[in-house]
Amino acid sequence: MKIGYACINLSLDCRSSRTFRLKSYSAEYMERTVGGNLSCLLEQLRFNLEHDIYYFRISSDLVPFASHPVCDYPWQKRFKGEFAAIGGFIAEHAMRVTMHPDQFILINALDEGIHARSVAELVYHAQVLDLMGLDASHKIQIHVGGVYGDREASISRFVSRYRKLPAKVRKRLVVENDERSYCLADCLEVSAGTGVPVVFDNLHHSANNRGEKVREALAAAGTTWEERDGLPMVDYSSQKKGGKPGAHAYALDTDDFRAFLEAARGLDFDVMLEVKNKEHSALAALAVAAEMGLA
DNA sequence: AGGTGTCAAGCGTCC
DNA sequence: GGACGCTTGACACCT
Numbered sequence: 001m002k003i004g005y006a007c008i009n010l011s012l013d014c015r016s017s018r019t020f021r022l023k024s025y026s027a028e029y030m031e032r033t034v035g036g037n038l039s040c041l042l043e044q045l046r047f048n049l050e051h052d053i054y055y056f057r058i059s060s061d062l063v064p065f066a067s068h069p070v071c072d073y074p075w076q077k078r079f080k081g082e083f084a085a086i087g088g089f090i091a092e093h094a095m096r097v098t099m100h101p102d103q104f105i106l107i108n109a110l111d112e113g114i115h116a117r118s119v120a121e122l123v124y125h126a127q128v129l130d131l132m133g134l135d136a137s138h139k140i141q142i143h144v145g146g147v148y149g150d151r152e153a154s155i156s157r158f159v160s161r162y163r164k165l166p167a168k169v170r171k172r173l174v175v176e177n178d179e180r181s182y183c184l185a186d187c188l189e190v191s192a193g194t195g196v197p198v199v200f201d202n203l204h205h206s207a208n209n210r211g212e213k214v215r216e217a218l219a220a221a222g223t224t225w226e227e228r229d230g231l232p233m234v235d236y237s238s239q240k241k242g243g244k245p246g247a248h249a250y251a252l253d254t255d256d257f258r259a260f261l262e263a264a265r266g267l268d269f270d271v272m273l274e275v276k277n278k279e280h281s282a283l284a285a286l287a288v289a290a291e292m293g294l295a
Numbered sequence: 296a297g298g299t300g301t302c303a304a305g306c307g308t309c310c
Numbered sequence: 311g312g313a314c315g316c317t318t319g320a321c322a323c324c325t
Contacts, residue, residue: 008319021321022303068303103316104304117304146306179316180307248317276318 001231001295002096002270004055005282009047014040017059025065030073037062038082045089053282054095055270060102060121062128067120076127087132096230096270097132098139099125107165108145108158119165126168137230140172141199144182144190155186159193171228174199176235179207179246184217191224198224201235202260203274207246215263222267230270236260236285237274248274252281258288265292 007017016037020029041058048056065071076083090097101121109115125140132138148154162170175191176199177184184205187198200221202214212220222232238249238256252275275281289295 015319017319019302019319019321021301024322065303070303102304103306106305109305111305114305121304148306246316 001268001289002055003273003282003285003289003295004048004053004057004096004270005273005275005278006057006100007059008278009044010278010280012040012043012047014043016041016044017061019061019064022065022068022070025070027073030064030071030075031078034063034075034079035082038079038086042082042086042089045086045093045095047279048095049093051279051283052286053279054093055272056095056097057272058097058099058128060099060125063124066124066127067117076131080131083128083131084133087134090132090134090138096138097129097134098141098233098272099128100141101125103143105142106145107142107161108154110146110148110157115161119169122169122173123166126166126172129172130168136171136228138172139174139197139199139229139233140169141174141176141233143178144175144186147181151182151186155182155190155193158190162194162196174229174233176201177204177208179204181208183208183210184212184221185210188220188224196224197221197226197229197232199233199235200269201237201274203237203239203246203248204235206239213263214260215267218264218267218269222269232267232269233272234269235272235274248276251275251277252284254284254288257285258292261289261292261294 018033063075105118105121107118129138144158174197175187177187191198198221225232238253240247240249273281
């Protein structure tokens with residue numbers, strides 16, 4: 001079991017997700033921003049290694065505007081060496097990285113333009129992981145998408161669109177249950193039609209489910225992962241006390257996390273913490289797992 | 296230098 | 311039909 005955090009390290013004074021305004025787009029901005037983001041990413045990974053953190057989500061902003069029509073900057077060639085070095089570091093230390101394009105990525109969109117832009121964005125994500133030379137266990141996770149008033153038709157559209165995706169995207173794509181539209185059972189249906197592994201998100205599940213207990217849900221999602229996909233991925237976050245259901249807490253609730261791991265005992269997976277205080281919670285979670293003999 | 300309005304992209308909910 | 315939440319930082323313009 002690996003435990004990790006997403007995109008930002010609060011202990012470092014750099015960010016690997018720096019961007020700029022579209023209006024400011026230029027080769028100079030691209031050069032400087034991507035170069036800075038990549039060097040920070042390596043710094044983050046080094047920090048992680050020093051702290052025994054082997055799981056990390058890479059920001060989608062690593063290369064700003066990479067899939068936007070405005071982008072004519074050959075970032076793939078220019079930073080080939082940097083990508084390879086980062087990928088080498090990840091592989092050398094048996095780390096796992098993932099990426100999570102945001103809510104604008106909808107491969108089941110009714111609008112063909114939205115669909116096309118989504119595919120382009122997924123190709124960009126796949127290029128990043130490919131340039132790093134990483135195998136298919138390093139995933140790109142998205143949600144199923146919009147419902148558009150017809151859930152079954154929208155799931156079918158996801159399945160047919162999935163089959164037309166470039167192979168480099170298909171081999172990395174995984175779907176995650178969300179908090180309002182597509183629950184775990186829906187994701188399992190998508191998986192049955194496509195073979196995509198399902199990422200289980202505990203907080204989304206608590207807001208949107210069909211009554212499955214956590215252990216049962218974890219086990220069901222786990223069966224969608226093949227050998228080449230690596231261990232099942234789980235997104236974990238704590239409910240903000242007194243907040244709306246689904247609201248993320250600032251820090252990991254270690255008692256809840258311990259209970260979660262206890263309920264999951266015997267199942268193996270990697271845990272991505274979606275918590276605002278980032279690496280601090282990852283370290284706390286690692287301590288809990290270590291205490292339980294799990295990591 | 297400091298303050299602040301706004302930022303590529305969309306869905307679903309609520310008024 | 312339009313604003314807002316999602317989830318958040320930080321860009322970039324203005325004073």
